[in-house]
Amino acid sequence: xxxxxxxxxxxxxxxxxxxxxxxxxxxxxxxxxxxxxxxxxxxxxxxxxxxxxxxxxxxxxxxxxxxxxxxxxxxxxxxxxxxxxxxxxxxxxxxxxxxxxxxxxxxxxxxxxxxxxxxxxxxxxxxxxxxxxxxxxxxxxxxxxxxxxxxxxxxxxxxxxxxxxxxxxxxxxxxxxxxxxxxxxxxxxxxxxxxxxxxxxxxxxxxxxxxxxxxxxxxxxxxxxxxxxxxxxxxxxxxxxxxxxxxxxxxxxxxxxxxxxxxxxxxxxxxxxxxxxxxxxxxxx
DNA sequence: CCCGGAACCTGAAGGC
DNA sequence: TGCCTTCAGGTTCCGG
Numbered sequence: 001x002x003x004x005x006x007x008x009x010x011x012x013x014x015x016x017x018x019x020x021x022x023x024x025x026x027x028x029x030x031x032x033x034x035x036x037x038x039x040x041x042x043x044x045x046x047x048x049x050x051x052x053x054x055x056x057x058x059x060x061x062x063x064x065x066x067x068x069x070x071x072x073x074x075x076x077x078x079x080x081x082x083x084x085x086x087x088x089x090x091x092x093x094x095x096x097x098x099x100x101x102x103x104x105x106x107x108x109x110x111x112x113x114x115x116x117x118x119x120x121x122x123x124x125x126x127x128x129x130x131x132x133x134x135x136x137x138x139x140x141x142x143x144x145x146x147x148x149x150x151x152x153x154x155x156x157x158x159x160x161x162x163x164x165x166x167x168x169x170x171x172x173x174x175x176x177x178x179x180x181x182x183x184x185x186x187x188x189x190x191x192x193x194x195x196x197x198x199x200x201x202x203x204x205x206x207x208x209x210x211x212x213x214x215x216x217x218x219x220x221x222x223x224x225x226x227x228x229x230x231x232x233x234x235x236x237x238x239x240x241x242x243x244x245x246x247x248x249x250x251x252x253x254x255x256x257x258x259x260x261x262x263x264x265x266x267x268x269x270x271x272x273x274x275x276x277x278x279x280x281x282x283x284x285x
Numbered sequence: 286c287c288c289g290g291a292a293c294c295t296g297a298a299g300g301c
Numbered sequence: 302t303g304c305c306t307t308c309a310g311g312t313t314c315c316g317g
Contacts (some may be wrong), residue, residue, distance in 0.1 A: 112309095152287080
């Protein structure tokens with residue numbers, strides 16, 4: 001599942017093959033991957049365009065083209081981009097192949113068909129509502145604290161909300177909460193200043209480690225040359241079902257938060273103290 | 286506005 | 302061995 005570190009790795013490793021090349025055509029093995037415009041429109045507007053650059057925003061990849069339009073890719077759950085020399089047979093589950101002017105192909109492989117390709121005039125129509133980039137200077141502890149104050153949902157759900165922060169998904173949310181010692185069900189607006197500070201540092205730390213390890217290959221994630229990443233080998237809690245906590249040895253817990261599998265240490269990440277409403281009522285009465 | 290749950294999709298894994 | 306059910310989770314949509 002590509003999250004920020006995985007998409008960043010794909011961007012870094014595929015850029016040398018893509019930037020400056022001209023797209024001759026896009027071969028659609030499953031045309032449903034094109035979200036907009038219509039398939040005919042897409043084919044007409046993509047052919048012959050040069051790729052001017054490659055950037056990541058949240059979990060999206062953006063390719064500005066010589067036409068002024070932008071090709072926007074999202075790999076969702078199971079997508080990956082592979083570089084092919086153009087001769088080999090297409091791997092199974094290849095949904096689209098971008099044919100480049102040097103004979104190479106960029107393959108969009110995606111077993112579960114969640115992945116999406118868009119060709120848009122203004123990329124802001126796709127990524128405009130995303131929250132701040134957690135690894136860029138504009139993301140400060142003060143901004144993080146202010147955003148958290150507005151949300152009452154479980155902190156795990158808020159961390160995974162792309163309109164809140166861009167790029168954090170299920171795995172890295174679990175890792176960040178463990179790093180900060182915060183229970184995933186704590187209301188976002190109930191964190192103390194100290195907890196906000198630890199979580200701010202935790203989010204940035206786990207994402208940077210993920211990038212340093214070229215992403216986590218828990219399932220379905222491959223780098224453009226087909227290699228896997230090693231970030232999952234460093235995971236303390238994410239997907240470590242049945243394992244002991246690496247810090248205190250307590251068996252890790254597994255719960256569902258907003259329908260998402262959530263791993264945490266019940267001792268290092270204690271549940272919030274009971275709500276104060278009862279106490280307050282008693283005082284009022 | 287904010288929250289929570291279903292739907293999308295298909296291979297893998299688990300139960301009987 | 303095999304059929305059936307459940308699980309995985311990023312995003313979007315819908316209802317409360």
